[in-house]
Amino acid sequence: MADRSVPALPPRFERPGLLAFVLWVAAGALFVSALRGTGFSATEFFHGIPNIVRIVGEMFPPSPDRLAKVGWALLETFQMALVGTAAGVALSLPLAILATRHLTPHPVFYHAARALIALFRTVPDLVWALIFVVAVGLGPFAGTLAIMIDKIGFCGRFFAEAMEEADRNPQEALRAIGAGRVSVIAAAVLPAALPSMVNTSLFSLEKATRSSVVLGLVGAGGIGIELQVSMELFRYAEASTIIIAIFALVIAVERFSAWLRRRMI
Amino acid sequence: MLLDAERDAATPHAPARPAPALSSGVLEVAGLAKRFGADKPVFSDVSFAVGKGEAVALLGANGAGKSTLLRCCLRLIEPDAGSIKLFGRELVGASAAPLRELRARVGFVFQRHNLVPRLSALSNTIHGALGRSASAGLWSPRLWSQALAPDGLRAEALACLARVGLADIAARRADRLSGGQSQRVAVARALMQQAEIVFADEPAASLDPAAGAEVMALFADLNRREKLTFVYTTHNLAHALEFSDRVIALRAGRIEIDAPTQSLRADDLRGLYG
Numbered sequence: 001m002a003d004r005s006v007p008a009l010p011p012r013f014e015r016p017g018l019l020a021f022v023l024w025v026a027a028g029a030l031f032v033s034a035l036r037g038t039g040f041s042a043t044e045f046f047h048g049i050p051n052i053v054r055i056v057g058e059m060f061p062p063s064p065d066r067l068a069k070v071g072w073a074l075l076e077t078f079q080m081a082l083v084g085t086a087a088g089v090a091l092s093l094p095l096a097i098l099a100t101r102h103l104t105p106h107p108v109f110y111h112a113a114r115a116l117i118a119l120f121r122t123v124p125d126l127v128w129a130l131i132f133v134v135a136v137g138l139g140p141f142a143g144t145l146a147i148m149i150d151k152i153g154f155c156g157r158f159f160a161e162a163m164e165e166a167d168r169n170p171q172e173a174l175r176a177i178g179a180g181r182v183s184v185i186a187a188a189v190l191p192a193a194l195p196s197m198v199n200t201s202l203f204s205l206e207k208a209t210r211s212s213v214v215l216g217l218v219g220a221g222g223i224g225i226e227l228q229v230s231m232e233l234f235r236y237a238e239a240s241t242i243i244i245a246i247f248a249l250v251i252a253v254e255r256f257s258a259w260l261r262r263r264m265i
Numbered sequence: 266m267l268l269d270a271e272r273d274a275a276t277p278h279a280p281a282r283p284a285p286a287l288s289s290g291v292l293e294v295a296g297l298a299k300r301f302g303a304d305k306p307v308f309s310d311v312s313f314a315v316g317k318g319e320a321v322a323l324l325g326a327n328g329a330g331k332s333t334l335l336r337c338c339l340r341l342i343e344p345d346a347g348s349i350k351l352f353g354r355e356l357v358g359a360s361a362a363p364l365r366e367l368r369a370r371v372g373f374v375f376q377r378h379n380l381v382p383r384l385s386a387l388s389n390t391i392h393g394a395l396g397r398s399a400s401a402g403l404w405s406p407r408l409w410s411q412a413l414a415p416d417g418l419r420a421e422a423l424a425c426l427a428r429v430g431l432a433d434i435a436a437r438r439a440d441r442l443s444g445g446q447s448q449r450v451a452v453a454r455a456l457m458q459q460a461e462i463v464f465a466d467e468p469a470a471s472l473d474p475a476a477g478a479e480v481m482a483l484f485a486d487l488n489r490r491e492k493l494t495f496v497y498t499t500h501n502l503a504h505a506l507e508f509s510d511r512v513i514a515l516r517a518g519r520i521e522i523d524a525p526t527q528s529l530r531a532d533d534l535r536g537l538y539g
Contacts, residue, residue, distance in 0.1 A: 173379035173451075176339055177458055178369030178396030180405065187392055187409040191383045 059240035066238060070226060074245050076140050077222035078253070080215070081208035084144040088151025088208075089201045092117075095152060096159035103163060103185055117160070120153025125211050129220040140221025147208045147215070154207070158200040159193070166192035198264050202257035209253045213246050290314045290350070291462050291494045292338060297347030299330070299337055307333050308518040311347070315462070318492040320485065322505035322526070325515035326538050331498040332376075334515070335464050338496075339368055352461070369396025372455025372463035376470050378447040382440035386431060386450045387411040389439050390422040393457030425456040429483060445476030452483055462494035463487075469504060477501070481508050500538075502531045 016024065098104050098113035129146035136142050163185075170188040179187065190197075216224020223242060230239040298309040308330040315321050325331045336342040338349055340356055349356040351367045359367065372393075380389045388411040395408050407413045411422070426432045429449040439447060448468060455463050465484065469477030485508045487493045499505050505512055505526070512529055514522035514537050521537065522529070 167382070169375065169377060169379040170381045172341060173373065173375060173454075174392060174395060176341055176368060176371070176373035177393060177454075178365040178367070179392070180365065180395075183395050183405045183409065186406065187384075187388075187395065188381050191381050194383065 055236055058236040061237065062241040062244055063235070063237035064241065066226075067241065070223065070242055070245050073216075073223040073226045074249055077212045077216070077224075077246075078209065078249060080140050080144045080147060080212040080222055081205060081253070084147025084212070085151050085201070085205045085208045087144075088148040089155050089204065091148070092152045092155035092159055095156045096163060097185060099156060099160040100163040102168075103181070103189065105181070113156070117153050117156040120149050121157060122153070125150040126214065126218060129215045129218050133219050138219040138221075143212055143215040143220030143222055146220055147211060150211065151204050151208060155197075155200055155204055159197055162193035162196035162200070163189050165196075195264075199261060202261055206250070206254050206257055209250055291317050291319075291352060292496070293348075293350040294338065295348045297334070297337060297349065298345050299333055299342065300345055306518055308515060311515075311520055313513055313520065313523055315494060315496055317461075317494055318488070319511060320488045320495040320509045321497070322509035322512045323496060323498040323515070324500075324502075324505055324512060324522070324534060324537055325498075329515040329537075330518060331515060332466050335466050335496065335498055338464065339371055339373060340364060341373075365396065369458065370461050372458050372460030374448070374451045374455060374463060374465040374468045376467040378444075378451040378471075380439035380447055380450055380454075383438060385411060385436050385438055386426060386442065386446075386453075387419065387422055387435040389450055390425050390435075390453045390457050391418055393422075393425070393454040394418060396458055422453070422457055425453040426450070428456060429453045443476070444472045445479060448472060448476070448480045449483065452480070452487075456487075460493070462496065465495070465497035467498050467500065469499065469501060477504070484508065502534050505534065506531060
């Protein structure tokens with residue numbers, strides 16, 4: 001066999017360039033400062049474990065004392081999620097059409113719609129709830145509005161993406177027939193984007209159910225306020241009843257939306 | 266253009282179809298040019314006219330500009346220069362409303378049928394009436410789906426499906442149809458449109474030979490029996506010779522052949538692909 005010279009093995013790791021090295025060091029420094037800033041401490045965590053065990057111990061058995069009130073609050077929580085999501089989905093649709101590059105009537109509408117969606121999506125729903133509590137007062141309506149705004153941002157973005165990804169060929173076929181813009185959207189774009197939009201809407205309902213629990217903490221209705229009161233009054237057995245009820249609601253909504261997704265898509 | 270001498274030398278094959286009695290020009294194209302980018306001319310100075318009831322095969326190698334030319338004729342792609350007259354009216358420079366009005370009179374069958382996949386064959390057929398909704402006083406939302414359509418239109422769409430032999434699968438979703446069935450639904454959509462001229466961009470290319478011949482025969486039948494003007498692109502020389510009255514062939518962005526089909530043989534056309 002002919003003697004063939006074998007080249008040297010390449011190094012396992014490439015030596016980073018100066019810029020990459022500086023970026024790695026900066027990222028490391030940022031993480032260390034974040035650990036210090038958050039007071040992250042394994043020691044304190046281990047010291048807190050007995051308290052966690054005590055609280056969990058006091059939570060069981062769950063107290064059935066305020067079961068009826070918890071049930072009504074749970075229903076209100078679901079109602080907030082349902083109405084907020086439905087309104088958000090409905091309002092996000094026209095906004096998403098304006099935010100779809102090839103469907104928008106003018107680039108100005110496109111950029112304005114994208115900016116509005118970004119605003120609704122990036123500001124957390126808890127902040128919207130605080131704003132609406134001030135605007136319309138304490139109660140479930142403020143929470144419902146907060147969910148609606150959050151869902152407009154969420155669905156608006158994903159609906160627009162689904163419409164941008166929809167097959168353009170059927171749209172071209174309808175344009176060739178002489179169909180107007182609205183007809184092309186309704187007859188070709190929406191049917192194509194429907195599976196993705198249904199998926200997004202159902203996921204929104206799941207997300208809204210979880211959100212509506214937290215919104216109660218700022219007085220925007222729902223079961224969150226019940227949980228807050230129970231925790232502040234050290235009624236951990238009552239709190240565990242509420243947590244179990246929330247768990248049951250979220251699981252029920254997730255199961256229902258999974259079933260609906262299978263049926264519709 | 267094919268030289269006269271060459272055309273004379275060609276042995277005319279037996280005419281498969283009688284020459285149509287042509288009347289006024291349905292489509293008149295003059296000096297049409299299109300380029301994609303500064304260094305990518307597709308075609309230039311293309312001129313031809315299509316008479317009512319004519320069946321015209323548009324030939325050319327890949328990239329010769331057949332599909333672009335067909336799309337330019339409806340301004341689905343904007344031409345760079347030239348004039349396109351449909352039914353005597355100028356299409357180039359027409360604003361949105363008259364453009365839609367003219368498009369409504371032209372059926373367009375695409376290579377991959379371009380049906381809306383999640384909707385039924387009946388809904389897709391009803392879409393054919395979208396273009397004529399304004400002139401017919403129809404409220405277009407009623408044409409978005411067969412579920413919303415008036416009874417008369419549903420019956421009309423079913424009759425169109427029956428004409429292409431698909432009435433029994435009217436309720437089936439378009440994405441569950443075979444390639445040949447899908448293409449026939451696209452033809453039914455053009456029938457529903459009450460199109461006066463049909464453009465077809467390689468309508469048989471995505472089908473197996475039997476289904477392709479079936480679709481082409483359907484067009485030929487509509488052309489013969491209902492005097493439907495028919496302009497189609499194809500790579501299939503047999504389809505060009507069998508189903509057209511006239512062949513227009515593009516080569517290097519210019520019209521190389523514009524001749525009655527009767528005067529051409531397959532050998533005359535093979536040179537286009539050399």
